Structures are given as C-alpha cells and as structure tokens.
Amino acid sequence: MNYRWRIDLWIFIACMVGLLTGAVLWLTGWRTQAQWAWLAGSVPAVVVLLLGMIAALRRREAGVDVLALVSIGGALLLQQELTAAVIAVMLASGHLLESFAERRAGREMAALLERAPRSARCYRDGVLVDVPLEEIRSGDRILVRHGEILATDGTVLAERAVLDESTLTGEPLPVTHLRGATLRSGCVNAGDAFDMEATARPADSAYSQIVRLVAAAQRTKAPSARLADRYALWFVPLALGLAGMAWAISGDPLRALAVVVVATPCPLILAVPVAVVSAISRCAQRGILVKGGGALEALAAARTLFFDKTGTLTGGQAQLIGIGNAGVVDDDALLGLVASLEQFSHHVIAKAVVAAAQARAITLGSVSDVSEVPGSGVQGKVDGRWLVIGAHDYVSRHVDLPSSVAELLERTNADGTAVVLAAIDGHYAGALLLADQIRVETPRALRLLRRAGIQRIVMLTGDRQEVAETVAVGIGVDVVLAERSPAEKLDAIQQAGVTGPTVMVGDGVNDAPALAAATVGVAMGVRGATASAEAADIVLLADRLDRLAEALVIARRTRQIAMQSVLAGMGMSLLAMLAAAVGFLPPLYGALLQEAIDVAVIVNALRVLRVRPLRIFRYRMAPEDVARLRADHQRLAPVLDHLGTVIARLPEMPSAEVPPVLVDLDTHLREELLPHESADDRELYPVIADMLGGDDPLAAMSHSHREIFRLHRLFSAGVARLAAQPEDVATRRELQRLLYALDTVLRLHFAQEEEIYQSLSAE
Structure with missing residues (x-):
C-alpha cells in the first residue's frame, strides 16, 4: 500500500514540476525549453499509462486510462505539449487521490498474522x-x-x-x-x-488453513471495474472521429486540435476519485473504514447480503436474560449470591453473571472456602451460606434436583441459552439463564438495508441450526445457512457471486475466507479479529450494525453524484467539441473552457461530503439522556424477572401460597412499573415524537401502554377474587393467562423502546 502511494506521489510531483517549470520558462521567453519541460512532465504519466494499459490488455480490459493515453499522445503528436502536461497532472492527481484514500485506510489495519501467536x-x-x-x-x-x-x-x-x-x-x-x-x-x-x-x-493447523483460504480467495477475486471505465471506451472513438471529421471537412488541423483539447478526459479522471475520496472521508466520520474506492463502488451495486450471526447480528457475549427462582431466596438475593461466588471463576459465563449483578447495583457478599472444577462449577461459602453453582452434572452431585430442571435444560438447549444452576445450603435454589442477545439495532439495520436496496439477506454461520433459526426468526433474514465451516462459507459466497455482487459481514477468524471472496467484505472490527479485518474491504469501527446501512446509502449516493459529474462533464465537453469542430472555439479558448468544466465537475463531486446518513433524524438525543433511559429499564429488570419467576412457579404452587405471592407481585407492578410507563407516556413520548417527526410516530407505543394498564387492571381484580376464594381454579388459570400476556407485552415494549433510543442516540 505504501509503495503505491510513494510511486503516485513522485509521479504527481514530476508532472507538476514539469508543468510549472514550463510555465516559468514560457513567461520568461524560453519557449523551446518550455515545450521540452512540458514534454518531460508528460513522460512519467505516459510510462505509467502504458504499463497499466499492457496489464489491462492482458486481462482483456480497458478503461479511462486508455482515454487519457490517447489524449496525451494526441496532444504530443499535434505538438501541444502544454495540453499534454495539463492532462498528465490531472491524471496523476486522480491516481494520487485514490492511493491516498487506500493508504489512509491501510494505516488503520493490523497485519493478518498479528493475531496469531x-x-x-x-x-x-x-x-x-x-x-x-x-x-x-x-x-x-x-x-x-x-x-x-x-x-x-x-x-x-x-x-x-x-x-x-x-x-x-x-x-x-x-x-x-x-x-x-x-x-x-x-x-x-x-x-x-x-x-x-x-x-x-x-x-x-486449522488457523493456518484459514489464512491460506483467505490468500487463495483474494487471489481469485476479480477486481471491480471502476465507474469511469464504463464510459471511457465510447468517448474515445467519438472524440477522435469528430476531430478527424472536422479536419477532413475544413482542411484545418487546428479544428481537430481544438476538438482534442476540449475532449481531454479530465471529468472522467477527476470526478470519480474526488467523489470517492469524499465518500471515504464521510464514512470515516461515521466510524466506517473503507479501504478503497473499488469497495465503495461495488457496495453501491450489491443486492445480496450475507451475515455471520455471532458478534454481527448478535452481541457476541453472554448476557443475563432471566432468573428461574425456586423460592429459597428472592431474585436479587439469588443473583447476588451466585455473582459473589462467580467472582473467583475465570469462566466467561462467570464474568457475565458478575456484570449483571453490578448492573443492578447488587452488593456482593463475603466469600470463603472456594473450590472450582474448571468448566463445571464452583462451590464455597457466601455470607455464611454454602453455595454450589454450575452445570447440571456438577450441581446434581451435591444436591437433588427437581424434574423441572431437566425440562428447563431441554427447553433452553434448543435456543442456545446457557443455564447456571444454583443450590443453597443443600437445597436447589434456581437457575440463571444467559444467552447471546440480538443487537438492539439489528432489526432496524436490516430494515434500513432493504430500504437502501438490498434484496436478499442470508445468515451464514458456523453455529447450530436450531440456534441460528431462533435468531433469524422475526429479524428479516431470508435464508439460514448454519453449521458451515470456513471452506463451506467460502463456497456459498462464490456460488452467490455468479449471479451478481455480494456483501459478506462477519467478525470472526472463520469469516475471513468468505470476507475475502465476497465482492465486498465487511468486518465488525471492534472485537479484534484481525484476520477478518485484514480480509475485509470495509471495517465498521463503530460497533453498530446500522452503520452498514449508512455505508450503503453513502455508496449509492456517491455513485449517483459521480455519474452526474461524469455525464455532465462529458456532455459539456461534447458540446464544446461540436463548437470546436465547426470553428467557433479556438484551441486556446477550448483549453480555458475545459478547465472551467473540470472545476464544475469537481465542485459537484464534493457534494458527497454533505450526504446525510439514512438514519439521521431532525434531532439527536444526548448520550447522557440515552444512558439515563436505559438505566431506568435496567432498574425495572428485577420486576420482569420476578414476573417470570411467578409465572414459572404458579402451576406447582400450593393454593394457600398463591394469593400472597400474587399480591406481592401486584404491589411491585403498581408501585414500580406502572408509574414508569405513565411518566413515559406523559413526559418522554412527546419529546421523542418531536425528534422522530410526523403526526403521531409513537401511536403504537402508546397503545402498548394502554394494553399494559388494561392487563394490570384485570390481573389486580383477579388477585382480589382469588384472595377471597384461594381454591378458585378458574380464576387461577385466568391469572396465569394474564401474566403470560403481560410478560410478553412488557418484554416486546421494552425492546421497542430500546430500539428507538438506539436510533436516536448521537453515538
């Protein structure tokens, strides 16, 4: 990457020195020496163009560089050294802009093998x-x-x-x-x-095999054609043909020269690189690292999108999603005791449990006599109580577990949920449920991607089929390809690439070959999988999936603006060529007009810097406000856990114990949950509605509030009836149905609010 930057820089300097030296010599009266200086300034560009043309012909390709070579060569043949020097400088500056963008991106990338020990x-x-x-x-x-x-x-x-x-x-x-x-x-x-x-x-080893797959995929990946190349070939014969006709009809070679002068390919040479470099800069402002203009142009044309699951659609780390309480202690006490003991374990799940307790501001207890079997469980004393926590096999060796535990494990195994069982003083106390959660912004990001033009979304993962399908349900994935090895991922990308451009998004080492093989590879760079970041064409430095939708919008808008610049520049050049062909535009004025056209297309290309990302709203919410709203949800998490615990225990609970438990739950809902929802509807929603715009953007959210209040009223009335008649089976079943409905609505409502907060976040 650095060598290309150095070569392009020295070529630009040589061309510029030749142009400026010639200008000085011309102004001081050294006309012949000036022409030699301009000729010398054109030579480096001609050499580079010839080498590039030879390489392109070997690939059976041609593009804008061929047009530039014809233009410089024509100017030199007609003894217009100044025109040749100007074209050479424009060409060198365009190449320098492209290599500068790639060099800037390359500085952010670690080498592929840095991750390897x-x-x-x-x-x-x-x-x-x-x-x-x-x-x-x-x-x-x-x-x-x-x-x-x-x-x-x-x-x-x-x-x-x-x-x-x-x-x-x-x-x-x-x-x-x-x-x-x-x-x-x-x-x-x-x-x-x-x-x-x-x-x-x-x-x-397996890692080295993946590295070799990456290298092989990069070698076989066809380079993307540049946008300007698609317009160059027809413009070359048109310009030369028009110049020849003007000369043949008029008999005046100056008319042909004037046509060639105004036909110089500066709009093609400069418009696309300026637009692309502007887009790369715009992406960088949004935490999107684009390694080169080819990746941006290919992204704009893509219609098929492949996603890895872990760390891409999901957060990639276990999080506490529920507490199954057996009634020995309450939910917060159970979490606090387990987290206190988990502090002394190196297990990844242990860290997630401790983090969950800290997020709820639960004070951890005093621990002693700790003993751990790595990967199985831990036991020890916490505040004088003997705890045994861990996997089923470990805990079952110390206490008798009820049959409901086996049912719990069978249910959670299907969706990839990890279960930490806990026993206190020889009695089963409950279970903590942990899972890799879908990113808050994932559903919205997929909707934005479809809105931006993606037609087919495929989940491509090495995880189990049932876990992958659980994640895919409801987030808008069209196809699920699970349990795929790196080589199988590579095959899937290559097969899809036959029908059109593909985009692959991943973050793991196993994604690196697929990222390298895709038309555009996108890596979630925050988690530090260097192999995937090196193999990718685009890296999302901000750990947010919706930034990919922003990159797609910027890429498509960039292509539109670049095409406008190219077509407008070529159209104006064509009109100038016609004027020159009929004798209305002498060569000198044609050169000045061409420079004006160049400035116009460059100014138009710079509009890319003002492209607004798709997700931007009229107003943004300050990070501290978003943090406060999320903290409010976190404070209500124990209420949702308590609700889930009651739902799980209610069918097996003795009739005499049911009314006090439900009365206690009703009190929590009335004193903690309902005031929060009422304040949101009255104070928060009007503010957010102004940010979102529209007549009533939060109508559905307000309806959820009304449904929550309605379900609570029915539940509260049923609790009063059951307190009067504890043996009323029908009322008990009705209350359980209401609790299921309330739990579903609340969790869906909280998830929707989190997504709104995320979309309005300034970060």
Whole structure:
C-alpha cells in the first residue's frame, strides 16, 4: 500500500514540476525549453499509462486510462505539449487521490498474522520455555494459560479445558473439552491454564488453513471495474472521429486540435476519485473504514447480503436474560449470591453473571472456602451460606434436583441459552439463564438495508441450526445457512457471486475466507479479529450494525453524484467539441473552457461530503439522556424477572401460597412499573415524537401502554377474587393467562423502546 502511494506521489510531483517549470520558462521567453519541460512532465504519466494499459490488455480490459493515453499522445503528436502536461497532472492527481484514500485506510489495519501467536510455552526436559512457532512439532507438550490463543492443533492432557471458540465456529458460549478431546488453533482459553499435546505443526493447523483460504480467495477475486471505465471506451472513438471529421471537412488541423483539447478526459479522471475520496472521508466520520474506492463502488451495486450471526447480528457475549427462582431466596438475593461466588471463576459465563449483578447495583457478599472444577462449577461459602453453582452434572452431585430442571435444560438447549444452576445450603435454589442477545439495532439495520436496496439477506454461520433459526426468526433474514465451516462459507459466497455482487459481514477468524471472496467484505472490527479485518474491504469501527446501512446509502449516493459529474462533464465537453469542430472555439479558448468544466465537475463531486446518513433524524438525543433511559429499564429488570419467576412457579404452587405471592407481585407492578410507563407516556413520548417527526410516530407505543394498564387492571381484580376464594381454579388459570400476556407485552415494549433510543442516540 505504501509503495503505491510513494510511486503516485513522485509521479504527481514530476508532472507538476514539469508543468510549472514550463510555465516559468514560457513567461520568461524560453519557449523551446518550455515545450521540452512540458514534454518531460508528460513522460512519467505516459510510462505509467502504458504499463497499466499492457496489464489491462492482458486481462482483456480497458478503461479511462486508455482515454487519457490517447489524449496525451494526441496532444504530443499535434505538438501541444502544454495540453499534454495539463492532462498528465490531472491524471496523476486522480491516481494520487485514490492511493491516498487506500493508504489512509491501510494505516488503520493490523497485519493478518498479528493475531496469531508468535511463540508457545513448551516443556523442554521438564522446564517451561518459550519456543518459536516454527520449532513446535507434533508431540510437544504445551501449556496454554488463561486468555491465550492456541498456537496449534492438539489434544487436551488436563481433566478439562474451557475454550472460547466463537471466532472459529460462531458459537458464542464457551465450550468445555474433556481429557483427550481434539482442539483447534485459533481458539482462546477461557478457563484455567491447561496442558495440551500438539498434533500438528502450526503451519499445518486449522488457523493456518484459514489464512491460506483467505490468500487463495483474494487471489481469485476479480477486481471491480471502476465507474469511469464504463464510459471511457465510447468517448474515445467519438472524440477522435469528430476531430478527424472536422479536419477532413475544413482542411484545418487546428479544428481537430481544438476538438482534442476540449475532449481531454479530465471529468472522467477527476470526478470519480474526488467523489470517492469524499465518500471515504464521510464514512470515516461515521466510524466506517473503507479501504478503497473499488469497495465503495461495488457496495453501491450489491443486492445480496450475507451475515455471520455471532458478534454481527448478535452481541457476541453472554448476557443475563432471566432468573428461574425456586423460592429459597428472592431474585436479587439469588443473583447476588451466585455473582459473589462467580467472582473467583475465570469462566466467561462467570464474568457475565458478575456484570449483571453490578448492573443492578447488587452488593456482593463475603466469600470463603472456594473450590472450582474448571468448566463445571464452583462451590464455597457466601455470607455464611454454602453455595454450589454450575452445570447440571456438577450441581446434581451435591444436591437433588427437581424434574423441572431437566425440562428447563431441554427447553433452553434448543435456543442456545446457557443455564447456571444454583443450590443453597443443600437445597436447589434456581437457575440463571444467559444467552447471546440480538443487537438492539439489528432489526432496524436490516430494515434500513432493504430500504437502501438490498434484496436478499442470508445468515451464514458456523453455529447450530436450531440456534441460528431462533435468531433469524422475526429479524428479516431470508435464508439460514448454519453449521458451515470456513471452506463451506467460502463456497456459498462464490456460488452467490455468479449471479451478481455480494456483501459478506462477519467478525470472526472463520469469516475471513468468505470476507475475502465476497465482492465486498465487511468486518465488525471492534472485537479484534484481525484476520477478518485484514480480509475485509470495509471495517465498521463503530460497533453498530446500522452503520452498514449508512455505508450503503453513502455508496449509492456517491455513485449517483459521480455519474452526474461524469455525464455532465462529458456532455459539456461534447458540446464544446461540436463548437470546436465547426470553428467557433479556438484551441486556446477550448483549453480555458475545459478547465472551467473540470472545476464544475469537481465542485459537484464534493457534494458527497454533505450526504446525510439514512438514519439521521431532525434531532439527536444526548448520550447522557440515552444512558439515563436505559438505566431506568435496567432498574425495572428485577420486576420482569420476578414476573417470570411467578409465572414459572404458579402451576406447582400450593393454593394457600398463591394469593400472597400474587399480591406481592401486584404491589411491585403498581408501585414500580406502572408509574414508569405513565411518566413515559406523559413526559418522554412527546419529546421523542418531536425528534422522530410526523403526526403521531409513537401511536403504537402508546397503545402498548394502554394494553399494559388494561392487563394490570384485570390481573389486580383477579388477585382480589382469588384472595377471597384461594381454591378458585378458574380464576387461577385466568391469572396465569394474564401474566403470560403481560410478560410478553412488557418484554416486546421494552425492546421497542430500546430500539428507538438506539436510533436516536448521537453515538
């Protein structure tokens, strides 16, 4: 990348020096020397054009550079060295603009192999030493510490190993491997340190195979044709033919010269690069790194979009989504106790549990006598109470679990939810449910992409079919291709590419080959998968999927403006050529007019800097206001958890216990939830409605409020009836139905509000 920038810079300097030197010599009376200076200034551009034309002819292609070469050559043949020098400077400046944009993008990219480890901790004669990768052989014993990347493929020598395989498989939750299991390079140790035995050299490992797939895909990927190239070929014979006709009819070579002068391809040479560089700058302002103009032009033409799931459509990290309480302690107490013990675990799920407790401002307790089996569970004392938490096999060895736990595990396994079971003082206390949640902006981003012109959206993931389909339902995905290896992802992209331009969006190492093979590869760069960022053409530095819709809108608007500039410039040049052909425009005035045309198309191309992203509203919400609104939702999360717990326990609860539990729930809803919804409708919604615009943009949201109030009134009345008649089975069933409806409406309503807040966020 740097070498191209240096070459283009030196060519531009040489052309500019030749032009300026010739001008000085001409003004001082050295006319012959001036012509030689202009000729010398044209030579570098001619050499570059000839080399580029030879390479293009080998590919059976031609474009705007051919037109430039004909123009410079024609000017030199007609002894118009000044015209040739001017065209050379314009050509060199256009190339310099393009290479500058690519160099600027390249500085932001880390090398492909930076993510790969450079060495590994191997045992040599019983002593741990750092061994360079090239010296590792099959059979070596390697220590993999917490957070380290596996340098090569191997087998587990410890009792178990807990790995984060999301960058390879798309599985967002950590995977536990027992002794003797096969491990793949590129995974991250998410648990305690363990020993493994290498089964392959690093050069033959899974990660290296993915790197080779990336390289092969990049070699076979056809370069995108530039927009200007599509208009160049017909303009060349038209200009030369018109010049020849003018000369033949009039017998005056000056008319042909005038036609050639005003036919110089400066609108083609400058308009597209200026528009593209402006678009790249506009994208950078929005946290979108575009590596080159070809990627932007190809994005504008794309109609098929492929998405990875984990880290792209979803957040890529486990989050607490619910608490299944068995009634030993309340929800906050259960979360606080489990989080207190999880502080002492390296497990990825443990960190998510602690983060959830901290988000709810739950004070963690005093912990002692901690014992952990990595990947299975933890036990210890928290504030004097004995806790056992972890997976089913681990907890069941210490306490008897009810049959409802098996039903819970069977239900959650289908959608990829992780379950942390908890027992307190020898009694089953409940479960924490964690999952990789769909990004808040994902549904809106997909709608915006369709609005911007995408016709087919495909989820392409290595995760399980049932998990992928769970995520795909309701977010607007047309096709789900799950359980795909990197090679299978590559095949899917290549097959789709036969019918037209494709876009692939991903963030993991396993996405890198597909990103390289797609017409446009887009990487979610925040999570740091360097292989995918290196293979991609566009990197979303802002960790928001809706920025892709912005990039698409900017790309399409850029193409429109560039086409306007090209067609307007060529149209004005054509009119000037006709005027020159009939003798109304001498060569000198033709040159001045051509410069005016150049300025006009450049000014028009600069309008790209003012392109407004699709998601911009009339007003923006300050980040602190968005944070406050989300904090309000977070404070209500325990109420939703309590509601879910009551729904789960109600069918098995003794009749005498039901009324007090429902009265307590009714109190929480009346004192915490309803005032929040009432204040939103009265104070917040009018403000947001002004930001969104339109007559009544939040009508549906206000209707949800009315439905919440209606369901609560019915529930409250039913609780009063059940308190008077605890054995009334019909009322109990009706209350359970109302709670299901209320829970569904509330969770949908909160999700809709979160999406609105996200769309109005200034960040």
